[in-house]
Amino acid sequence: MAGLEIPTWDPETAVLIGAILLESIVLYVGYGSLERLFGPYLMELLVGGETNAR
């Protein structure tokens, strides 16, 4: 493995990196949705009102 390499097509590795990319996008969208849904409730629980967090 030592020495410089030109990347070659490797479907297995591409799927692996694709899975990480997909997980990142799903997490960005998923946590964003959860924040919108439960953020106000959570702030209410922690400090007694969402408006105070802004």
Add this chain to the structure above:
Amino acid sequence: MLDSLLGGSGILGTSPEMLALFVGFGLVVGVLFGFFGMGGSFLVTPALLMLDYPAPVAVGSGMAFVFGTAVIATLKHHDLGQVDYKLGVIMITGTTIGIEVGRASVYYLESLGLAGGIISVAYVVLLGGVGAMVTRDALGGDGGDRIDHEAADKDLSEYEIPDIAKTIQRTVRIPPMVTLRGDIRVSAWVITAVAFATGLLSGFLGVGGGFIRMPAMIYAIGVPVPVAVGTDLFEIVFSGGLGSYLYGQGGGVDLGIVAPLLLGSALGARVGSAATAVVDADGIKIYFGGMLLVGAVAVGVGEVGSYVGSPALELLGLVLVVGAAVVVALAILYTALSSLRVTHRQQTSAAD
């Protein structure tokens, strides 16, 4: 072997205990990254080294984690209009070559049986150096030119170009010259040199390199701070993706490590980012510098433990590096909650 203590069969070849550890560590790293905008990810590779993962797996998985984190952060900065795509595309070439040279060095050192030791020493120097710099800035009460949380609210024309960047722009005029956002005109070779140097660091250590690349973009190229942050992240998506692919081809990316780390860090980054709205970053910066210094000591202790074959020292190193990160993350959360409660009480009193 520490991982044998925690090891066993589980999801993605990782035991439930290790998955929980990675999610928790990811959460902590995410809070730090979301709050400071940098720095959390370079605790991951040393922690994996201390868990006795082979150097290519520690560096490769660290880089894949950085790639995932950069994807998430770039989506956010794109929405804020803080990405200079032209600069990012020019930097990709230099960074890619740098990463490949760094990666080849890791495998070469691994073949000599020296990779783990040399990478650990590089981390001690790096964490110690950056930690000392941040601590000095914090003690001096100077916010420095690091990430400014109010940066998003300022116009790009309000940012002054550092003198050193002006000098470089005037003296290094090797064509082709390119014009960047904020009417900056600079040689493409300067951009490529900065990109290569930081790519080399990324490939060798499995870090995003933002803590070096951002100051380099600001001081060597003259890019406004928010654009440096956004463009750096955009660039890491490509360079980190390619680096992860190259390490993945050699079996260096372990999804059982990366997936739970990302699961925790994506949530932590939201919390850390939200905390910036209510906490003064300068007040916390000294803890951040302290954390990096403790991290440097921890890597050193872990490496000595590995060298003399002492699991106790290895464990101490791991506890120190994870513990320091946890303490700073908790300090951020505690300060944010305290600040919110004070604001709430003041508003309630005013309403009464």
